[in-house]
Amino acid sequence: MIGTWLAVTPNPPQADFSQDNGWIVAGKAVLILICALVSVIIAIWFERKVISRLQQRIGPNVRGPMGLFQLIYDAMKLLLKEDINVSRADKLIYIVAPGISVAASLMVFAVIPVGGQATIPFTDISTPLQLTDFPVAVLYILAVTAVGVYGIVLGGWSSRATYSLLGSVRSTAQIISYELAMGMSLVTVFIMSGSMSTSAIVGAQSKLWYGVMLAPSLFLYIVSMVGETNRLPFDLPEAEGELVGGYMTEYSSMKFAWFFLAEYINMLNVSAVCTTLFLGGWRAPWPLSAIGDGVLNTGYWTVLWFLAKTWLLMFLFVWIRGTVVRFRYDQFMRLGWKGLLPVALCWIVLLTGVRAADQFGLYPLNDWAVPILSWCVVFYMVIWYWPTKEPPSVDEPTTEPTEFDPLADGYPVPPLPGQKLPPSPRQTLAAAVAEVKEEQ
Amino acid sequence: MSVLAAAADSGLVMSTAEQWLFWTVGPIVVLSASALLFAKRAVVTACSVMLTMVGLAVLYVGLGAPFLGVVQVVVYTGAIMMLFVFVLMLVGVDISDSFVETIRGQRWLGTLFGLGLLAVLGGALARATFTQVIGVEAVSDGNNPGAIANLLFSDYAFTLEVTGCLLIIAAMGAVVLTHRVRLTKKLTQADMAAVKVREGMRLTPPPAPGNYARHNAADVPALDAAGKIIEDSVPDVLRMRGQVHTLRGVAQDLLPAEVAPVDAAPVDVVVDVVVDVVVEAAAAEPPPPADASAEAAPAEVAPVDVAPVEEGDTP
Numbered sequence: 001m002i003g004t005w006l007a008v009t010p011n012p013p014q015a016d017f018s019q020d021n022g023w024i025v026a027g028k029a030v031l032i033l034i035c036a037l038v039s040v041i042i043a044i045w046f047e048r049k050v051i052s053r054l055q056q057r058i059g060p061n062v063r064g065p066m067g068l069f070q071l072i073y074d075a076m077k078l079l080l081k082e083d084i085n086v087s088r089a090d091k092l093i094y095i096v097a098p099g100i101s102v103a104a105s106l107m108v109f110a111v112i113p114v115g116g117q118a119t120i121p122f123t124d125i126s127t128p129l130q131l132t133d134f135p136v137a138v139l140y141i142l143a144v145t146a147v148g149v150y151g152i153v154l155g156g157w158s159s160r161a162t163y164s165l166l167g168s169v170r171s172t173a174q175i176i177s178y179e180l181a182m183g184m185s186l187v188t189v190f191i192m193s194g195s196m197s198t199s200a201i202v203g204a205q206s207k208l209w210y211g212v213m214l215a216p217s218l219f220l221y222i223v224s225m226v227g228e229t230n231r232l233p234f235d236l237p238e239a240e241g242e243l244v245g246g247y248m249t250e251y252s253s254m255k256f257a258w259f260f261l262a263e264y265i266n267m268l269n270v271s272a273v274c275t276t277l278f279l280g281g282w283r284a285p286w287p288l289s290a291i292g293d294g295v296l297n298t299g300y301w302t303v304l305w306f307l308a309k310t311w312l313l314m315f316l317f318v319w320i321r322g323t324v325v326r327f328r329y330d331q332f333m334r335l336g337w338k339g340l341l342p343v344a345l346c347w348i349v350l351l352t353g354v355r356a357a358d359q360f361g362l363y364p365l366n367d368w369a370v371p372i373l374s375w376c377v378v379f380y381m382v383i384w385y386w387p388t389k390e391p392p393s394v395d396e397p398t399t400e401p402t403e404f405d406p407l408a409d410g411y412p413v414p415p416l417p418g419q420k421l422p423p424s425p426r427q428t429l430a431a432a433v434a435e436v437k438e439e440q
Numbered sequence: 441m442s443v444l445a446a447a448a449d450s451g452l453v454m455s456t457a458e459q460w461l462f463w464t465v466g467p468i469v470v471l472s473a474s475a476l477l478f479a480k481r482a483v484v485t486a487c488s489v490m491l492t493m494v495g496l497a498v499l500y501v502g503l504g505a506p507f508l509g510v511v512q513v514v515v516y517t518g519a520i521m522m523l524f525v526f527v528l529m530l531v532g533v534d535i536s537d538s539f540v541e542t543i544r545g546q547r548w549l550g551t552l553f554g555l556g557l558l559a560v561l562g563g564a565l566a567r568a569t570f571t572q573v574i575g576v577e578a579v580s581d582g583n584n585p586g587a588i589a590n591l592l593f594s595d596y597a598f599t600l601e602v603t604g605c606l607l608i609i610a611a612m613g614a615v616v617l618t619h620r621v622r623l624t625k626k627l628t629q630a631d632m633a634a635v636k637v638r639e640g641m642r643l644t645p646p647p648a649p650g651n652y653a654r655h656n657a658a659d660v661p662a663l664d665a666a667g668k669i670i671e672d673s674v675p676d677v678l679r680m681r682g683q684v685h686t687l688r689g690v691a692q693d694l695l696p697a698e699v700a701p702v703d704a705a706p707v708d709v710v711v712d713v714v715v716d717v718v719v720e721a722a723a724a725e726p727p728p729p730a731d732a733s734a735e736a737a738p739a740e741v742a743p744v745d746v747a748p749v750e751e752g753d754t755p
Contacts (some may be wrong), residue, residue: 093487135585139510143497146518150490153525157483162677172526177517194448196585409638 015128015199018025024120028131028300032109040264045071046311047318053315061224075318078260086159089377095156099259100249105265111137112272113199115282129282130199137187137198141273142179145228149175151262152230152237156247170329171230171237177298177336178227178234184344185220189277190352192370202281208371211278215374216347216381218278220340222316225270229263231317233324234332241326246401271313275306280308339385347377402415461502468494485519493517507585570633646672660685697726 045060060067086094103109115129115346134140149171156168190196191343192214193204201210211218227234240248245251248259275281282302283289289297296305327335354373404419406412415421423431461531472495475488493516501511543549592600608719627635636643647670650656651663662673674684 043748090481093484134506136506136510139507139514143510143513143518146514146522147490147494149522150487150516150525153482153529154487157525157529162675169526169529172522172529176522176526180519410640411637 012296014197014203015130015133016117016126017128017132019125020127024125024127026130029110032131033106036109036265036268037261038060038108039268041071041075042262043264043268043275043314044074046314047321050315050318051322054319075257078257079254081253083255086161086250088160090158090160093154095153095255096430097155097158098255098262099151100154101148102153102258102265104144105262105269108265108269111198112269112276113141114306115283115297115300118299118302119401125362126198129300133197133199136196138190138196138201138273138277141269142183142186145209145269147264148262148266150260152247155251155259156237156354159247159250159419161250163243163245163249164247167237167243167249169436170243171247173333174227174234174236177333178224178340181336181340181344182224182228183225184341185217185347186277187348188217189215190338191348191351192354198276201277202283205280205283207232207367209280209283211280213276213371213374214351215371215378216343217374219345219378219381220347221274221278223335226317226320226330229266229270229317231267232321232356233327235326236329239326266318267314268310271310271317272306274313275309279309281306298365303433317364343381350377458502462499465498467494469499483525486525486528489524490517490521493521503586507588639745642672649673649675656686659683 029387033077048070049059051068051426061072063069065075085091109132110131113130113133117126119126121338156164156166156171159165168335189201189210192210193201195201195204204210230237236246237243238248248256251259265304282297282305284296284301285306288305295301330427350373354365354370358365383427404421467491472488472491475494476485479488480487497509497512497517499510500506528614576584625631633643635641647662647664650660650673658675659678660674661669661671664670665699671679678684
């Protein structure tokens with residue numbers, strides 16, 4: 001029998017926008033904009049607080065309660081700084097680039113379902129807590145993200161500086177490499193849900209979250225989302241130690257602030273997408289969802305769960321930043337092309353095979369087949385990539401002991417393994433004395 | 441019944457909003473597409489292609505084909521143009537085109553294929569204009585990607601397979617053509633260190649560039665204890681481009697305006713002059729002595745192109 005969760009036909013969007021009028025749409029758009037900007041400010045404070053706890057510091061604590069106003073000072077400092085334009089820059093592109101980044105990052109939340117269906121207070125109008133949705137909403141997110149990267153790339157190029165250019169070249173390579181893995185992890189969700197619309201995907205997770213059902217995809221997505229947002233350990237385009245500031249080296253004041261803003265909104269974006277696609281979106285986690293016949297899955301409660309999950313992922317971002325050091329460029333590329341991509345491809349082929357076997361009636365599946373399969377894959381991956389402790393190599397002299405040259409290649413050097421030390425003067429003397437005594 | 445009247449009957453004329461969209465986006469697309477021909481810089485060309493793609497995507501979405509529009513941006517703008525930009529940046533951006541024909545009869549072949557393409561496009565345009573249209577909504581039934589998937593995997597399955605083969609062959613070809621057998625052992629970090637020791641090269645990193653608080657920049661060479669320039673302290677790239685700041689330029693900045701140009705003086709003299717000026721300025725300051733060093737520094741701030749560095753929370 002075809003399992004009940006698996007029986008999916010191509011799903012149209014589930015959110016019901018029939019009662020929305022122009023005012024409601026405009027109101028939602030403005031609300032998204034305000035919430036995004038406020039969230040960025042909170043995110044910066046959150047990051048500084050959490051990272052300082054991770055580093056056994058206190059963090060900002062002077063301005064306002066718990067240092068909350070510190071971010072206002074920070075923002076003002078940034079905005080009031082002198083705005084320097086590089087005279088050799090390609091003016092138009094140099095100024096437009098940060099704008100592209102910010103605009104693209106703000107557009108993603110248009111299709112994110114922040115909550116389920118809710119009634120607007122003081123009216124009878126019931127509307128989904130989501131600006132819009134259409135059959136290819138998730139692809140739209142990928143498209144907008146792709147355009148946003150042009151801000152980074154063009155910004156670095158137009159500055160006409162070595163470090164900036166290196167930063168943007170790294171950024172292009174990074175995006176091309178990691179968008180593949182990210183796209184493939186999303187494809188598995190499309191295969192299972194039969195839809196690319198965000199509200200339909202959230203709807204399809206009413207029984208089991210895709211993060212549990214398609215665990216390998218969740219892991220692939222989390223790694224590639226850190227890569228996509230240029231965060232540590234993958235912040236190669238702006239690596240301070242190597243490239244000063246990478247693509248934003250030549251940017252100052254407001255234009256720099258725009259890049260900064262775009263980066264933090266992008267963090268929120270990928271967290272929200274992860275929540276929507278893998279962590280059940282606005283649905284309450286299991287024990288809570290059973291309370292009162294699912295009352296916590298209705299109305300404005302749903303916003304709470306969505307925000308909780310999103311900020312949990314934001315915490316993950318900060319945690320990773322505070323824990324892992326930056327990758328070297330070749331290590332990063334190897335991870336993307338030789339690690340994530342083959343795993344993603346194999347996983348898709350496996351899942352498609354299972355899905356097709358079920359759909360064409362060759363081997364009907366139980367509801368638990370896919371989750372069990374996916375955790376087997378995770379288990380196998382862990383075993384495969386588990387770092388093995390190599391036995392300590394025994395330095396056996398492979399050849400005859402060679403003569404030790406204390407000034408090899410012109411430098412004073414210690415003896416290497418297998419090199420025979422010349423007898424020390426004291427030993428020589430002792431041997432001679434012993435010989436003389438014996439004779440006597 | 442004329443085509444237009446039929447279209448009007450089935451509700452397929454453009455609404456006002458659609459017309460607004462078309463007449464706003466259309467000219468942008470055409471202009472940016474012509475920038476492709478006329479722009480001088482390769483990166484500007486790439487940007488205009490990107491703008492064209494996004495504009496076309498907007499039009500597709502407006503015409504009720506969201507899948508096509510979005511995939512256009514994901515694939516062409518996001519991946520293919522990004523690769524182009526990557527290559528342009530790596531190769532260098534302002535290399536002018538070479539007009540040498542590498543394949544014999546390339547121009548004639550090009551013209552021929554161009555005419556062929558024109559004929560195909562004309563045919564498509566004619567088909568769209570002179571036949572009965574039913575609209576995207578009628579065929580896609582509210583589920584645009586699903587309808588496309590049904591077509592691709594039924595009527596056009598073979599075409600899709602052939603296209604897939606073609607792409608894989610191209611990718612394999614690229615791998616085979618660019619593959620290079622490594623003839624020598626790859627040098628590890630330890631090997632390179634050994635080479636450095638053996639060849640008597642510098643073992644430490646080169647000294648950091650910059651001197652004095654005013655000229656803490658990558659293009660200003662550091663000075664050694666004797667006040668001589670350390671060439672190695674400036675990155676190779678800047679040295680090759682001839683963008684290294686000379687000590688004389690630095691000295692001229694530091695000196696008061698009335699002092700003669702230091703161009704002619706030898707390096708040691710320049711250093712002496714600079715040191716004298718700084719020392720005199722420090723000595724001439726009234727107490728308190730704690731502020732003397734700060735005020736001895738020149739008052740105006742030099743316009744140095746360095747982005748502001750965040751304190752501790754740079755992303």
